[in-house]
Amino acid sequence: MTPDFGSYPSASPSLSIVCYSINLFDAMGWHFRGALLLLANGLIFASTIVFTMGFFRPLAPSSARRATVDRSVPSRSAPFERVVFLMIDALRSDFVYSPQSQFKFTQELIRSGAAIPFTMKTGSPSLTRACIKAMTVGSPSMFLDVFHNADDGPGTPETTDTWLAQLKAAERGKLVFYGDDTWVQLFPEVFDRGCPISPLFVPDIHSPDLNVSTNAIKELQRDDWSALVLHFPGIDHVGHMGGADSEFMASKQRQMDAIIKEIWKALESGAHLNSTFFVVGGDHGMDRWGGHGGASDPEVSAAMMFISPQFKLLNRTYESPAVPTGGAFDYYTVIRQVDVVPTMAGLLGVPIPSASIGVFVHELLDLWSDIKDQANLVLENLDHLRALSCKSDTGMDVCQTDLDRHHLPQEPLNEKSLAELSMVTNPMSKEFQNALENATSGNIQVSVLRYGIAIALIALLLAWATCKSILSLNWDFLVLNLFQLGHSLALLFPYLVETEHHFWFWSSTIWMGWLVFTTSCHSSVVSPGRLTPVVLHLLSQRWNPHDRSSSEEVYSIQGLLDRRPLCLWLLIAVTLLHTYTFAAQRRRNVTRDAEDNPLLGLAHRAVLLVIFVFKFASAAQIRPGLIARAPEWLQGIILEQLPLTRIAQFVFLSLAIGLGYVVLRSYAREASLKNEKATEPLPLLEILNLYLIMQTIPANIPLLLIYRLQLEWLVSCAVHLSPFQVCFSIVLFTNSAFFAFGNANTIAALRYTEGFNGLQAHHWLLSPVHTFCSNYAGPIWWSGNGLRLLVATGQGKRSSSSGFFEHLGLRTVFVAYGLLGAMGACYLQREETVVLTVMAPKFLNTVLWTVPFHLLFNMGMPIVLWAVVQL
CATH class of the missing domain: 3.40.720.10 (Alkaline Phosphatase, subunit A)
Incomplete structure (x- = not known):
């Protein structure tokens, strides 16, 4: 069925093409759309790799052992061996x-x-x-070192010169x-x-x-x-x-x-x-x-x-x-980290490593009693930097400064001439250092960036072609483009990139308010309670502080709960209890034999209790002050005797068994449910929710309760939502949840605490998976549980494959649009000073959203739920 184009003139050539395209897709069916969608996601992955290779490609520093200089450096003594x-x-x-x-x-x-x-x-x-x-x-x-820093394998050996090698x-x-x-x-x-x-x-x-x-x-x-x-x-x-x-x-x-x-x-x-x-x-x-x-x-x-x-x-x-x-944080004299290298070489009496761009720390020159040795140290360092700047592989084609002898004090050297020497050489050394740092910090390949952007654009067009709701010039089309263009323009301003949470907080709040307003229009009763979803959304945004650059304490709900831990643990208990109450209520509504299996309810309650004990005991081990008022024998049990690793392993094993049970039960009952009302993917989602609670730091667990209350309200009014509005809601709330959980466009925001639950050592696969799910718990929750909105609109049934693929196509369009915007911002600012400090972390964050999160949780998880259970 083709959509109604309303008052748009049917004679318009562009609209005729749109109508023809929609009729063509209707004729070819969801198999063709699925193939296009698969190709689009493959191109998204390919474009990410291509752009990353061009954006983070390193430029190797000079490999020369020592540069040849015009002035011979006399031998000098070293104070240490x-x-x-x-x-x-x-x-x-x-x-x-x-x-x-x-x-x-x-x-x-x-x-x-x-x-x-x-x-x-x-x-x-x-x-x-x-x-x-x-x-x-x-x-x-x-910035390429980010990709190697967490490597637990042999790593990438450095073949360049070091003071250790010397x-x-x-x-x-x-x-x-x-x-x-x-x-x-x-x-x-x-x-x-x-x-x-x-x-x-x-x-x-x-x-x-x-x-x-x-x-x-x-x-x-x-x-x-x-x-x-x-x-x-x-x-x-x-x-x-x-x-x-x-x-x-x-x-x-x-x-x-x-x-x-x-x-x-x-x-x-x-x-x-x-x-x-x-x-x-x-x-x-x-x-x-x-x-x-x-x-x-x-x-x-x-x-x-x-x-x-x-x-x-x-x-x-x-x-x-x-x-x-x-x-x-600036105490005493401030030096650069690279300055340690020529200083170590000088103190040990070995040559300066060939790739060093450091400047000898002048405060240590007094360790040499001979003024000539001090002068030779300074001149040797300066000659080394000048020779490096003349190397073609540093990106500098010509020497920037002429070190002709008439610029320097003549023999014999004394304290006065040494001071004059330092006044001349120190600024010159710093000038060389700054130029070399800019030349050797990286080499962005512009042509490769363009290829990446082109591939991402093709992926966006292919994903767009699978979505009927945005092929015509309607409100969905306008909202999508205005929103994504606004986000892309915001990425051109470094301050807005560092404070990107404001964009998602404001846009999601406005959207939540719009949903409340439109729902009220469909209802004959208007009450202040309808503003509850908006109030809850505003509360979630104040949960964590977001000004990471400030050393001052910033007001947040989490800070308030840190001073009142009892309130925090009461909220965590309520979150867990609400999980059980909700699951039990839904089971009575959607399954016939829930009460015939009381062991399931008992097992659910047992797992919730174990999770609560684990979260409390693990938090107490990090902050023993949480149990300072407890009896000593109880403190000893919590801090020393509870086997937290075994407890976490028990929870994960229980969830795995539950997952297997749900899958087998779904297949066993599939025939009997063919003629019945479609059910929600509730059991699988509840298993996911329990895992996310395990992987969420205690201070953020109550946020999952807020999201559940918001979702219940959205489901109640989902009958008025179009497929685009459902997808747009999930996109806004996933991104808002990412920042509400305390994340940011910086590597420093990455949390490791919950990444080792159930592990006694670092594991090459489980540790990264646990860490990723811990940091993306909020977005994963919305991406999975948000599918209930799709069910409530009737688009998630197995018989409605077209609606399901419409949802997947829209999710892909949003991701491809966001990736293209981030690539464009990085491309346009490639020569700015903020490219490594602001844009590189932002693009790394975009890569995480585009590859693991999108492919696994935007696409993979919905497909699994749709295949295993009747959506």
Whole structure:
């Protein structure tokens, strides 16, 4: 049946074509539309891959061992022969330098002058892998490292030069490593012995650190090594579990401070360590929630200290604890992360790694008593940067500055001429560094981006062709295009990208209000209670704070419940009880033998109780303050004796058994239900809902109750909704739920807490799946449960395959339109400074929406439900 074109003139050529197309699709049936839809989704996947390859393609830095320079650099002495390089993951600057810090011994070292402190600014993305490369290779961070950072396999080895490789080539001793295995993945041939450990199992905040510290003490008694590299992941794990203000943060800081004290004592007392200096620093910082990966100040501000008994001879003293000198996290002198590389090379007397774009930290020049050595260090660094800038593979065709001798002070050097030298060379070095950082940070292939955009456009047109409701010039056509064009235009403004939640909150609220208004028009009774869905929607938007860049506490419902945990757990209990009450009520309505199987109801209640116990006990282990008033024997049971891994495994096994039962039961009863009223996919959806509750952090579980109440109201008025309005509602509420759950267009917003439920170690498949479902629990809930709207309109029946494929086509159109808008915004802003800090995280988020979420939950899950049960 062709739609009614109303008052549009039938003689219009464009409308005639539309009518002809619709009649053609009616004649070919849903098989043809299904083939087109499959092709469209395949092209969406292909366009995502193509655009990603062009957008995140790295440009390899110069591979030259050392650049040839006009001026020969005289040999210079080095103050040290070996190093203990201690990296404390996510050691934010204020964790060490502020008055609230528990690094008391370390602050004593700073006050005595034995430690020279800095605040080190990392690049973006502020992830461990990228930061390790910056501090060893000296190359700037590239967003491509995001795709390798969570790799638990062999990783992608780095073949570029490092100060570790230079030290190994000097043959002064073995290179030893203990800690995060990212180092071994990056440099598999560098270290001679050690014990790399996987840091990806976030819930373990103690074992990795104990392993590293135990081996470190043993290695300090040996004298056959030239570099001892230690990487402690504990503080990072504490942040991911409970945030920067976690109850475990103070004790973990004291533990790290004690390790620094042990190493310091060994340096003071061990004769074989006389020529050893000690480096303590973080790879990156963290925000209030413990996340990192973005470019906000707390994420990129890490502590960095150079420590040695010899530093006391410089007669320097520093105030410690200190107050920030600039920004909220800027203590003492601020340096770049890549500056560590030439500094390490200079202190150890090895050549500067070939790809380094760092500048020697001038505060350490006084370690050389000979002024000529100091001058040679500065000039060698400058010559290296100049030679790098002349390399064709850095993207700079000509040298930018002429280092003719008349620009520099002449011999003989003295303190005055050295100061003059620094005044000339330091700005020049920074100029080279900035140019090299821009040239080597990445190479966007414009032609590949265009191919990706073209493929996405074809996918959009193919998906559009499968949808009858938007082929004609009607209100659905106008709403779709105006909405998507508005969203695409918003992506052209970096501020709106960083605060994208406002777009989805406002649009979904307006749409909810419109639905309430139109429903009221169909009803003879108008009451204030009809505004309840809008009020609930506004409440969900205030559930989580969304200003991640602010260090100030932002008002939110979650913050209110954090101060009143009893209210939170009452809401969680109500959510679970409502799940059971709703399921029981629906079973009585849609099945004949619900009461003949009382064991099903008992099993359901048992699983709900186990889920509640698991969520409470796991939350108490992260925040023991939740049970501070409970008897000690009960605290001991909750914190120490409850086998949380086994409990989670029991829940997942129960859900799997329930899933199998529902599928088999559906097939067994299919023949008897052919002539009966179609049922909803309720049992499968309830199993999905229980899994999502398991994968949702406790503070967000009540949001699922709000969504269920909203959905019940929508279902009650779904008879007035068109297929387009049903799909548009689901699209708006899935995206709104993503941000309402506390997510954002930044890597730092990614949560790991629930990603290891039921696991005792990181699993290559289950951990990413659990983590993804945890972060996308809200959108997955709406994508699955929103299908009840389709059922209520009568479009979800098995006999109505055309309506079902209309729904799938519309979902694909929205995804393809959004992907095309994100690609266009990235393409137009490819030369702007925000391309890596703002647009790259946004496109990565779009990739997650387009590939795993869309293919699995927009398309795969509805098809499975439609095939298994009668929709």
